[in-house]
């Protein structure tokens with residue numbers, strides 16, 4: 001497996017006990033997950049409402065691991081600085097919510113963070129090909145955003161493969177992430193399609209008698225096997 005091919009595991013905090021988020025991020029770090037995704041939802045772009053930057057800021061000192069803010073919000077521009085100030089190294093905006101996506105990505109870089117773009121299932125890759133030079137992470141949604149525990153949309157695999165081909169043919173240094181319904185039964189197909197960063201919520205948070213460490217290891221092993 002080539003150097004850049006090692007799978008990265010990102011934990012969505014959505015399934016966590018929101019009354020214990022500080023403890024949850026420590027559990028995620030101990031489990032060997034690579035980064036935490038904060039699912040920021042405004043109840044308008046997606047039919048759910050989660051948390052603001054202050055919650056992320058409160059959890060920042062509890063762990064060393066990286067934070068990414070996944071902004072599932074109608075208008076991300078006015079608050080871009082708050083996510084960076086809260087300690088997110090990566091700010092991911094949805095292509096569908098940015099009137100001037102090129103400018104928004106540039107602004108995230110000016111704030112000192114890496115810039116990510118997310119694509120909903122219905123949004124074609126073409127929506128971002130003209131801004132990939134400003135993109136550090138491309139997030140292909142494999143569910144319609146808003147809730148955890150949804151079924152993986154396998155018909156996104158051609159889009160993942162097309163994104164992988166575009167990134168590799170242009171020699172771009174872009175993390176290709178998938179998010180939604182990623183678990184032991186689906187991570188292999190997403191990896192074979194070309195994804196290398198895997199965001200999981202439900203599949204990581206353990207049921208009775210299991211540990212997050214075991215679940216994380218199983219997901220990583222399945223992705224590694226598929227990539228090999």
Ligand code: DX5
Nearest residue numbers: 145146147148149181201202
């Ligand atoms: C969906 C969120 C995802 C979701 C992942 O709106 O953006 O990050 O929480 O959860 P699972 O892994 O349960 O689909």
